Amino acid sequence: RKEVEQDPGPFNVPEGATVAFNCTYSNSASQSFFWYRQDCRKEPKLLMSVYSSGNEDGRFTAQLNRASQYISLLIRDSKLSDSATYLCVVNIGSGNTPLVFGKGTRLSVIA
Amino acid sequence: GAVVSQHPSWVICKSGTSVKIECRSLDFQATTMFWYRQFPKQSLMLMATSNEGSKATYEQGVEKDKFLINHASLTLSTLTVTSAHPEDSSFYICSASNRLAGYNEQFFGPGTRLTVL
Numbered sequence: 568r569k570e571v572e573q574d575p576g577p578f579n580v581p582e583g584a585t586v587a588f589n590c591t592y593s594n595s596a597s598q599s600f601f602w603y604r605q606d607c608r609k610e611p612k613l614l615m616s617v618y619s620s621g622n623e624d625g626r627f628t629a630q631l632n633r634a635s636q637y638i639s640l641l642i643r644d645s646k647l648s649d650s651a652t653y654l655c656v657v658n659i660g661s662g663n664t665p666l667v668f669g670k671g672t673r674l675s676v677i678a
Numbered sequence: 679g680a681v682v683s684q685h686p687s688w689v690i691c692k693s694g695t696s697v698k699i700e701c702r703s704l705d706f707q708a709t710t711m712f713w714y715r716q717f718p719k720q721s722l723m724l725m726a727t728s729n730e731g732s733k734a735t736y737e738q739g740v741e742k743d744k745f746l747i748n749h750a751s752l753t754l755s756t757l758t759v760t761s762a763h764p765e766d767s768s769f770y771i772c773s774a775s776n777r778l779a780g781y782n783e784q785f786f787g788p789g790t791r792l793t794v795l
Contacts, residue, residue, distance in 0.1 A: 601783070610771050610786040611722065654721070665712055666773075666784060670721040 570594060571669035573655050579675045584645045588672050590638040590655030597667075599658040600631055602640045604651045605671065611654055614640075645676045680706045682774050684787035691762055692795055699757045699790045701772030707752035708774035712784065713745075716769040728755050762794045 573590045580586050592600075600617035615622065617629040617638055628641040638655055655669035681704040691697050701711055710729050714722040726747050728734040734747040746758040755774075759766055769791050773784035 599783075608769070608789075608791070610789045612786070613783060616783075665724045665727055667724075668722045 569670075570667045571655055571657055573653075573669040574672045575670075576672035577675060578672065579677060580645055581677055582645060582647060584676075585641065585643050586645055586674060587642075588640045588653055588655070588674075590640075590669055592636050592638070592655075592657045592667075594657070594659055594667075595636060597636075597657040597659050600638050601656040601658075601666075602627075602629055602638075603654040603656050603668075605654055606651050611656075611668075614653070642674075645674075647676050647678060650674055650676045680704075680774070680776075680785040682708075682772065682785045682787040684772060684790050686790060687788060688791040688793075690793045690795065693763050694761055696758055696760045697762055697792060699759075699770055699772075699792075701755045701757070701774070701787050703753050703774045703776075703785070706774075706776055708755070708776055709752065710775050711749055711755040712773045712775075713747060713755075713757050714771045714773070716771065716789075722771065725757075759792065762792070764794045767792055767794045 571592050602614040603611040604614045605611040615624050617631045619631050621630040626643045630639045652671040652673045654671045656666050658666050683702045685700045713725045716722045724737050725740045726734040726736045728747050728749040730749050730752050736742045749755040771789040772787045775784045
């Protein structure tokens with residue numbers, strides 16, 4: 568079983584749509600959770616951290632269920648600029664331990 | 679967030695040559711740097727973890743004699759791909775963090791695209 572698994576995608580959605588990404592992780596000792604965004608041929612960039620209480624940043628909402636070892640990302644009112652690959656990332660330790668990346672889910676927002 | 683640079687951003691080399699990639703933290707001291715590799719349509723795969731002043735810890739399956747990592751200062755780590763072959767062509771990305779500053783995230787460099795002919 569892979570450490571971090573994501574919806575394979577790709578997701579092709581029209582502008583304005585709401586889209587949800589799911590992710591599961593296998594290591595129950597994981598402490599930190601993130602969603603990163605990666606554009607084609609670019610480095611990953613932190614989109615948002617994910618907290619147990621759930622958190623929202625504008626059109627983006629992230630949720631964590633530790634019991635189910637499940638993470639989600641919801642994007643409302645999709646924009647063309649949201650087109651990218653979204654990576655689910657976990658860390659079993661602090662900032663000095665390696666991040667474990669999911670394979671990513673590709674999103675294409677269509678006009 | 680903190681800034682991490684990589685150089686070169688892309689490189690094309692002949693098979694059998696060695697290529698050095700630099701990763702620099704520009705505005706903070708990186709106690710730890712990580713080197714990742716990403717093949718097309720694949721996830722980032724950790725190659726090695728490097729703590730300043732000590733030997734790097736390599737992930738299983740990564741040849742330490744082929745991928746030489748040096749982290750001699752708190753702002754610079756280098757990855758040297760020795761005797762590169764076409765199968766080494768990939769996107770190499772470093773990230774940096776600073777435990778002492780209480781960072782809970784890693785900051786990524788822009789990546790280096792290596793093509794071995």
